[in-house]
Each structure stands twice: as structure tokens, then as C-alpha cells.
Amino acid sequence: MRDDARVTAKDASPDTHEPLVVSGSDGLRVSGDATLEQGGKLWKLLGAALADGTGNLSIDVAGIKTIDGGGAALLIARARAYEQRTSSTVTWSGAAPSVAAMLDLNDRELAPLPRRPRERFLAQIGRVTYEIGDRAGAVLTFVGQLAAATWASITGPRNVNWRDLYRLVERAGADAVPIVLLINFLVGLITAVQAAFQLKPYGGDIFVADLVAKAMTREFGPLMTAIIVAGRSGAGFAAELGTMKVSEEIDALRSMGICHYCHLVLPRLLALVIAMPVLTVLANLLGIAGGLFTAMLYLDVTIPTFIQKTQSVLTLADVGTGLIKSVAFAFVIALSACERGLATTGGAEGVGRSTTSAVVGILFQIVFVNALFTILFQVFEI
Amino acid sequence: MTPITEDIAPLDRHTDDVVIRVHDLSIGWGDFTLLEGMSYDVHRGDVFVILGGSGCGKSTMLRHLVGLEQPQSGTIHVEGVGTPSMVIGPPPFGILFQSGALFGSMTVAQNVALPLRTWTDLEPDAIAAIVRAKLALVGLDGAENNLPSEISGGMKKRAGIARALAFEPKILFLDEPSAGLDPITAVELDEQILTLSKHLGMTIVIVTHELASIFKIATNCIMLDKTARGIIARGPPQALRESAKQPFVQSFFRREALEDHT
Ligand SMILES: Nc1ncnc2c1ncn2[C@@H]1O[C@H](COP(=O)(O)OP(=O)(O)O)[C@@H](O)[C@H]1O
Ligand SMILES: [Mg+2]
Numbered sequence: 129m130r131d132d133a134r135v136t137a138k139d140a141s142p143d144t145h146e147p148l149v150v151s152g153s154d155g156l157r158v159s160g161d162a163t164l165e166q167g168g169k170l171w172k173l174l175g176a177a178l179a180d181g182t183g184n185l186s187i188d189v190a191g192i193k194t195i196d197g198g199g200a201a202l203l204i205a206r207a208r209a210y211e212q213r214t215s216s217t218v219t220w221s222g223a224a225p226s227v228a229a230m231l232d233l234n235d236r237e238l239a240p241l242p243r244r245p246r247e248r249f250l251a252q253i254g255r256v257t258y259e260i261g262d263r264a265g266a267v268l269t270f271v272g273q274l275a276a277a278t279w280a281s282i283t284g285p286r287n288v289n290w291r292d293l294y295r296l297v298e299r300a301g302a303d304a305v306p307i308v309l310l311i312n313f314l315v316g317l318i319t320a321v322q323a324a325f326q327l328k329p330y331g332g333d334i335f336v337a338d339l340v341a342k343a344m345t346r347e348f349g350p351l352m353t354a355i356i357v358a359g360r361s362g363a364g365f366a367a368e369l370g371t372m373k374v375s376e377e378i379d380a381l382r383s384m385g386i387c388h389y390c391h392l393v394l395p396r397l398l399a400l401v402i403a404m405p406v407l408t409v410l411a412n413l414l415g416i417a418g419g420l421f422t423a424m425l426y427l428d429v430t431i432p433t434f435i436q437k438t439q440s441v442l443t444l445a446d447v448g449t450g451l452i453k454s455v456a457f458a459f460v461i462a463l464s465a466c467e468r469g470l471a472t473t474g475g476a477e478g479v480g481r482s483t484t485s486a487v488v489g490i491l492f493q494i495v496f497v498n499a500l501f502t503i504l505f506q507v508f509e510i
Numbered sequence: 511m512t513p514i515t516e517d518i519a520p521l522d523r524h525t526d527d528v529v530i531r532v533h534d535l536s537i538g539w540g541d542f543t544l545l546e547g548m549s550y551d552v553h554r555g556d557v558f559v560i561l562g563g564s565g566c567g568k569s570t571m572l573r574h575l576v577g578l579e580q581p582q583s584g585t586i587h588v589e590g591v592g593t594p595s596m597v598i599g600p601p602p603f604g605i606l607f608q609s610g611a612l613f614g615s616m617t618v619a620q621n622v623a624l625p626l627r628t629w630t631d632l633e634p635d636a637i638a639a640i641v642r643a644k645l646a647l648v649g650l651d652g653a654e655n656n657l658p659s660e661i662s663g664g665m666k667k668r669a670g671i672a673r674a675l676a677f678e679p680k681i682l683f684l685d686e687p688s689a690g691l692d693p694i695t696a697v698e699l700d701e702q703i704l705t706l707s708k709h710l711g712m713t714i715v716i717v718t719h720e721l722a723s724i725f726k727i728a729t730n731c732i733m734l735d736k737t738a739r740g741i742i743a744r745g746p747p748q749a750l751r752e753s754a755k756q757p758f759v760q761s762f763f764r765r766e767a768l769e770d771h772t
Contacts, residue, residue, distance in 0.1 A: 164626075198640050201642075227529070474657070
């Protein structure tokens with residue numbers, strides 16, 4: 129690299145592609161390659177050569193061997209900056225036809241560069257506050273629209289997209305079975321392990337069966353299933369509806385007079401309301417099986433005894449409250465996911481944002497609703 | 511130092527240098543073959559137009575030419591690249607996708623600047639100068655700081671063209687560049703394409719349906735057909751209009767002929 133940006137002609141080796149910028153009495157001479165590849169050097173050389181001159185300037189470009197759009201843009205930009213700084217004009221001389229054409233092509237009157245105003249801190253707080261209000265309004269609107277849609281679909285079931293329902297139940301329910309089974313088996317297993325550690329010293333081995341049965345059916349079965357369904361179907365619904373929203377598919381539906389709540393939201397809600405209790409029952413069974421597995425390995429309890437104990441301790445209320453929870457979770461997941469999906473704006477990035485926000489929101493609501501139900505069931509001794 | 515003006519006289523647009531050689535190409539998925547037995551050459555400086563009915567595989571053909579997809583059989587050879595495939599490195603082609611394919615999380619200017627930022631060591635202000643020139647070229651200066659979701663379909667298309675041009679590609683692939691453009695911008699785009707091919711010797715492969723534009727800019731065409739599963743006509747557009755015998759080709763160009771005489 130040369131230290132001095134201004135290079136004299138005798139340094140020039142004629143066969144390289146290096147750009148050269150020579151200041152003479154009659155103006156500037158540019159030679160070599162004015163290409164994107166040599167752009168870095170060209171930009172620096174021009175910057176140095178044009179830094180301190182004044183008055184009208186002629187730039188001789190006859191020596192430019194090769195030019196492309198990038199090189200031309202750099203030449204033009206430096207020349208324009210010089211013109212602005214010195215209130216003078218730059219003229220090009222000696223341009224070969226292709227150099228002239230490229231300079232011309234890249235020398236357009238530019239619109240002034242628009243700037244995005246930076247948001248002040250206070251303004252940001254104001255906007256966010258305002259947005260929270262907007263959000264609340266939007267959720268209310270969603271609920272209202274959905275209620276209207278539900279009424280419309282009861283009076284005219286033709287409005288609902290029943291054909292999607294089967295596919296949705298399959299995707300949200302049947303396809304989730306393996307993961308629900310595996311996870312709940314493990315949850316039952318570790319619950320039993322922890323219980324066994326605590327109870328074994330007191331000879332309370334058999335009570336592990338009670339604990340696993342109650343914990344799985346009342347809490348873990350519905351909860352773990354809901355978490356899995358939130359991750360699979362909740363994220364899926366939000367992304368699917370979000371993509372439809374940003375690609376104007378929702379608008380297209382509405383333009384055909386089709387209610388998108390009936391067409392998209394209700395089938396998804398119904399699918400989860402059908403699938404989740406079924407998944408929860410399976411989850412309960414596998415959780416108890418997990419407990420049984422632990423008992424087999426760790427405890428002085430035979431399999432028949434364990435099963436018998438489980439049967440005697442489980443009541444309809446245990447399973448029933450769990451299933452009530454699972455239906456509530458189905459509502460939470462389907463409605464939150466669809467609401468977030470339909471509120472999507474801003475392209476692919478927006479879809480990602482609403483999917484994330486749907487899943488996070490759903491997980492929070494699930495835990496909250498679960499606690500609420502557990503407390504209610506305790507209070508009313510169900 | 512002697513000025514070497516002779517060397518940079520405008521290239522004769524159609525040269526004998528083969529830049530892309532396609533030999534016995536078949537395109538399809540699994541057992542299904544969409545197009546087969548296609549051979550053609552694209553020469554340096556050509557504006558090579560791929561024609562055909564909707565859904566006949568024009569975009570798919572482009573995706574094969576740039577190496578986004580691999581053929582069922584046959585070969586594609588690109589000068590200086592070999593068999594095209596997607597590799598990490600400075601891109602050998604400029605590509606405009608049919609949908610524009612702008613990155614939604616970046617502003618228009620950041621979209622155009624991306625290849626320059628990644629593959630050159632230019633300073634930010636130099637990159638900004640190039641980006642502004644490219645955007646001015648496609649009539650988008652002023653929209654630099656907009657996100658893709660804030661501009662219209664035609665503007666996205668033009669931003670896509672600016673991005674394809676940013677890295678000064680030797681070969682430019684454009685998938686329906688003028689779809690969604692107003693006639694005035696479309697004509698300007700044609701002129702830009704002509705300038706790029708004339709003065710930079712850029713080779714340009716275009717999918718387009720704009721007959722007026724085809725006659726103005728194309729040096730060579732091929733027409734694909736779904737039922738014939740291959741190329742049904744080839745040659746400069748004027749020659750195709752005069753002498754093509756296939757009904758589809760005739761009716762394709764007749765519309766132009768009719769419009770021409772009104
Ligand atoms: N990945 C794929 N698998 C199967 N078929 C495809 C795939 N991509 C495109 N096709 C089919 O190939 C045909 C050509 O598509 P395309 O190249 O986009 O057409 P066009 O000529 O309108 O650009 C279409 O019928 C489309 O359905
Ligand atoms: Mg296409």
C-alpha cells in the first residue's frame with residue numbers, strides 16, 4: 129500500500145488494474161480500473177485528491193480502462209460532494225462511450241435522503257402505554273367478533289369450515305400423541321422417584337401410587353399436555369394465521385364475504401377442544417404407567433397391588449377436574465394463538481414476533497389458569 | 511500514460527463467447543419430469559429471454575441456471591463458475607426473484623447494501639454512495655429507509671433489481687422484472703437493461719411476457735411449453751414472429767403483431 133494517497137504518474141505501472149488519481153494544473157486525471165473491485169482504493173484516492181481543492185474542476189477520465197456501475201457511482205458521489213462543498217461544477221472529459229454511459233447512468237438527480245426521526249424516551253413510554261390500551265381493545269374486539277361468529281355458525285353451520293376440522297384434529301391431536309406419551313411417562317416416572325425417596329424411609333412405599341395417580345390426573349397430565357400443545361399447535365396456529373394475514377389471504381377471505389373467524393378460528397378452537405381432553409386421558413395413563421415402572425424398580429410393591437391401590441384412590445373428580453382444566457387450556461391456546469396470528473403485521477419478521485408472543489402468552493396463561501382452577505377445586509372441595 | 515479508449519468501445523451485444531451452455535437438460539421432481547431434452551447457449555452480452563405460458567417452468571429454469579436446484583439429468587456450464595451451485599462466497603450472479611424476495615427485517619437500502627457489506631471492504635459512506643446510485647437507477651431513491659412491508663409490489667421488484675445489480679454481476683437473472691411496474695418505469699427499465707448489456711457487456715437472462723420489451727431488448731429467445739415438455743421455439747424475437755409455425759408461438763407473437771399495426 130502506498131502511504132500517500134496522491135500517486136504520481138511515474139509510480140504507475142501500466143499493466144495493473146489499480147486506479148490512479150493524479151492532480152494536475154488542468155484538473156484531475158483518473159486512470160486504471162473504476163470498478164467495484166477497486167472501489168475501496170478509488171474512494172480513498174478520490175477523497176484525498178478532492179479534499180482541499182476549490183473552484184470548477186475538470187476530471188479527465190480518458191485513462192479509465194474498465195468501469196462498472198459501482199465505480200461510476202463512487203466517481204459521481206465524490207464529484208457531487210466536491211461540488212457541494214465548493215459550490216462549483218465538475219466536468220468530465222475524455223470519457224470513452226462506455227465510461228460516459230456508465231457515468232450518465234449513475235448520475236441521477238437524487239431525492240433528498242429521508243430520515244427517520246429518533247423516538248425520544250418520553251415519547252416511547254407514551255407510545256407503549258398507548259399500545260397497551262390498543263392491545264386490550266383489540267383483544268376485546270376479537271372476543272366480540274368471535275362471539276358473533278359463533279352465533280352465526282350456530283344459526284348457519286354452513287359458515288364454518290368443517291372440512292378443515294378433521295385435518296386440524298389430526299394435526300393437533302393424533303400427531304401429538306407420541307410426544308405426549310413419552311413426556312408424561314417420564315413425568316410420572318420422576319414424580320414417583322421423588323415420592324419414593326421421601327416415603328420409603330417411613331415404609332410408605334404404597335402411598336407412591338396415591339401420589340402419582342392424584343398428581344398426574346389433577347395437575348401434571350393436563351398441564352404437561354397443554355404445554356406440549358402450546359408449543360406445537362399454539363405456535364403453529366399463530367404462524368399459519370400470521371402468514372395468511374401478511375400475505376393478504378385474510379383480506380381475500382373477507383373480500384369473498386367469508387367470515388374469517390368462522391372459517392379459521394372456530395375450527396381451530398373446536399379441534400383443540402376435541403383433541404386436548406383425549407390427549408390428557410392418554411397423558412394420565414402414561415403418567416401412571418411411569419409411576420408403576422418406578423415402583424417395579426425401586427419399591428416393595430407388586431404391580432397388581434400398585435394398580436389396585438391406584439384404582440381405589442382415584443375418583444371421578446380427580447379425572448374430571450383434570451379434563452375440565454384441559455378444556456380450559458384448549459380455549460386459552462386456540463384463542464390466544466389465533467388472536468396473535470390475526471394481529472400480525474410486518475412480513476416474515478412479524479410472523480416470527482407474533483408466534484413468539486403467542487407461545488409466551490399462552491404458557492403464562494396456562495400456568496395462571498391452572499393455579500386458579502386448583503385453588504377453586506380446593507375451595508369447593510371437588 | 512496513454513488513454514486506452516479503443517479497448518472500451520461498446521461491445522457488440524451478441525458475441526460468440528458462450529457464457530452459459532445448457533446441454534440435454536431435464537427438470538423435474540421425483541418421477542415427474544416437467545421439461546426435458548433442452549439444449550441452448552447464452553452468449554456474452556446477450557439479452558436472453560425465456561418465454562412460455564404461465565406455469566410452464568420458466569422460474570424453475572432460472573433456479574436451475576443459478577444453481578438453486580439441480581437438474582434431473584443433463585448439464586449446465588457457466589463460464590468462470592462451472593456447474594452452478596450455491597456456495598458461500600462473493601456471488602457470481604445477480605438474481606431478481608419473481609417475488610422480489612427482499613429481507614423483511616431490513617430497510618430497502620440495507621437490502622441493497624448487504625452483498626457490498628459482506629463481500630467488499632468498502633467504507634460505509636462508499637457503500638451508501640453505491641446504494642443510492644443503484645436505487646436512483648431503478649427510481650427508488652427516497653425509499654431508502656422504508657421497510658419492504660411499507661412499499662408497493664412494483665417498488666419491491668425494483669428494489670430487488672437494485673440489489674441484484676449491487677455487486678456488479680457479470681450475469682444477471684431477472685424473473686419477470688417488469689411485472690407490476692407502470693409502463694413508464696417499465697420502459698426505463700428496458701433502457702437500463704440495454705445500457706448494462708451494451709456498455710458493460712453484461713449477460714442478462716430474463717423471464718418476461720412484455721412483448722414490447724422483448725422486441726426492444728432481446729437478442730435471443732427460447733419458448734418453453736408444458737405439453738411439449740421442452741423448448742418449442744428459439745431464435746431472435748423478430749425471426750420468431752416472422753417464421754414460427756407452432757400455433758402457440760404464432761398466437762403469442764400475433765398479439766404483438768396486431769397491436770403493432772394499430
Ligand atoms: N418444488 C416443486 N415440486 C413440484 N412441482 C413444482 C415445484 N416447483 C414448481 N413446480 C411446478 O413446476 C411448474 C412450473 O413452475 P414455475 O417455474 O414457477 O412456472 P412459471 O413458468 O410460471 O415461472 C408449476 O406447474 C409448478 O407447480
Ligand atoms: Mg414464474
